[in-house]
Amino acid sequence: NSYKNEVEAIRFAHYCDLFTIAFATNIEEAKAMVEAGCDCLCVHLGFTRGGSLGVNQAISLTRAKIKAEEIFNYIDSIRPEIIKVVYGGPISTPIDMKYIYKNSTCNGYFGGSTFDRIPVENIILKTTQEFKNSHLELDKNDLIVKLIENDYQKKDYVDFVKSYIKNNYKERILLSDIALLIHVSYPYLSSLFSKTLNISFTQYLLKYRLDKSKELLIRNQPIKEVAMSVGFSDPMQFSKMFKKHIGISPSKYKEQNI
Numbered sequence: 001n002s003y004k005n006e007v008e009a010i011r012f013a014h015y016c017d018l019f020t021i022a023f024a025t026n027i028e029e030a031k032a033m034v035e036a037g038c039d040c041l042c043v044h045l046g047f048t049r050g051g052s053l054g055v056n057q058a059i060s061l062t063r064a065k066i067k068a069e070e071i072f073n074y075i076d077s078i079r080p081e082i083i084k085v086v087y088g089g090p091i092s093t094p095i096d097m098k099y100i101y102k103n104s105t106c107n108g109y110f111g112g113s114t115f116d117r118i119p120v121e122n123i124i125l126k127t128t129q130e131f132k133n134s135h136l137e138l139d140k141n142d143l144i145v146k147l148i149e150n151d152y153q154k155k156d157y158v159d160f161v162k163s164y165i166k167n168n169y170k171e172r173i174l175l176s177d178i179a180l181l182i183h184v185s186y187p188y189l190s191s192l193f194s195k196t197l198n199i200s201f202t203q204y205l206l207k208y209r210l211d212k213s214k215e216l217l218i219r220n221q222p223i224k225e226v227a228m229s230v231g232f233s234d235p236m237q238f239s240k241m242f243k244k245h246i247g248i249s250p251s252k253y254k255e256q257n258i
Helices: 002-015 027-036 051-057 061-078 094-103 121-132 143-148 154-168 175-181 186-197 201-217 223-229 235-246 250-257
Strands: 021-024 040-044 083-087 108-110
Touching (some): 002 021, 002 027, 021 027, 027 040, 027 061, 040 061, 061 083, 061 094, 154 186, 154 201, 175 186, 186 201, 201 223, 201 250, 223 235
16 A cells, blocks of 8 residues: 555655655554655654635644654654654644653654644744754743643633633634634533533624624624624625614614714
């Protein structure tokens, strides 16, 4: 099969005294590549996080660590001189990479969604430097940092969701995506949010968007523009939800407050 061909290619390149980089998704593939003589082995952790496919397919950071650790432990027991790196999966920020560095013998990182989505050269340079720095200075108030350091409380999850809504209410938001981002289960996060604030995530998000829409309406912005600005792709749906929860239509609200 194709992977056997890749193994043979690594074996031939090693015979020719070339530096070789091999990819593996499991311990069996890693063993084959190590025996073939690879100089660098990259553990492929799956789809990167981001976009609908990436979000649905990404594995958790904890599972990624366990997978990498299993393969790296094998390598260290056989050929510890091999360079060990990871690619893809849930790793998309320097904080994620810090977690992998701290909990395995990983030496580095290849590619990933952060690099794929940053067009500005100086930001690429900064991001690259951060990924390479295993002694990265982290914001102790960042929820992901707290998770890594085991220094967090349940309210941190709720505060993170509220902050995420504040910064992204104009975009499509799913609680399941946020749960994946902070590496907790969707049912747990949904229940915790509702119990802490006495309001469901869906209701909280809708209320936040409608409150923002009122601010825009009194500035005399067109209703269609207001709807799009607060995360509604359908102006008719926006008007329907506004009237249902505010008591009057968006146009009537404008008349009364301008």
